[in-house]
Amino acid sequence: MTHQTGDEGAVMAREVQVTFDAADPASLAAFWADVLGYELQGPPGDFDSWDAALDAMGVPPERRNDASAVVDPKGAGPRLFFQRVPEGKQAKNRVHLDVRAAPGLTGDDRMAALEAEAERLVALGATRLARHEPAPPLGAGHLVLADPEGNEFCLD
Structure with a gap:
């Protein structure tokens, strides 16, 4: 087994994301944001809203709840990612x-x-x-x- 190492030969720490399979990613993300004191992850780049970003990416309205994410506003905790799956x-x-x-x-x-x-x-x-x-x-x-x-x- 090989390990990615840093300058001193030690194994580098990894960031962790916790992923949830979900029927309704947006609702489950909002629930966990309230539980943990997290916030919904903002849109990428210079977009003012997720709708603007998803419009620019060509994502149709019926696919806009395929994924959601929440983040620790202090940057300390892991990102939680919610992805739509067909099965319960x-x-x-x-x-x-x-x-x-x-x-x-x-x-x-x-x-x-x-x-x-x-x-x-x-x-x-x-x-x-x-x-x-x-x-x-x-x-x-x-x-x-x-x-x-x-x-x-x-x-x-």
Whole structure:
């Protein structure tokens, strides 16, 4: 196996993009932007809007919800990309996001913070799936939810 290396022979860090298959990329992107405090990615180049950019690219109106993306406004977190696929979700996710909603909190304070965030996300379209109580020393407690298209994620 070969690795791409930098000047000092170390493996170079890679940027990561998380990609979601979706039936409605624009709606799912808006949901995740609200969950994470992200923003919709702006149009390329000097275009004032996505419609102007897509017009210039010759993308017909019926194809304009084929993809969407959200980005961390501070540039620290990964880009989330949403692509339209014809099939629906079939099984449990093998990879999921952990949304760190109660950093530094423990016990009842932690679970109360997670519950408050779960209420906000359910109002945005999430579905609550499970609550896992704290089980020290390793289990701090978390909630399992699903986004509007059924992709599981944890409030951690």
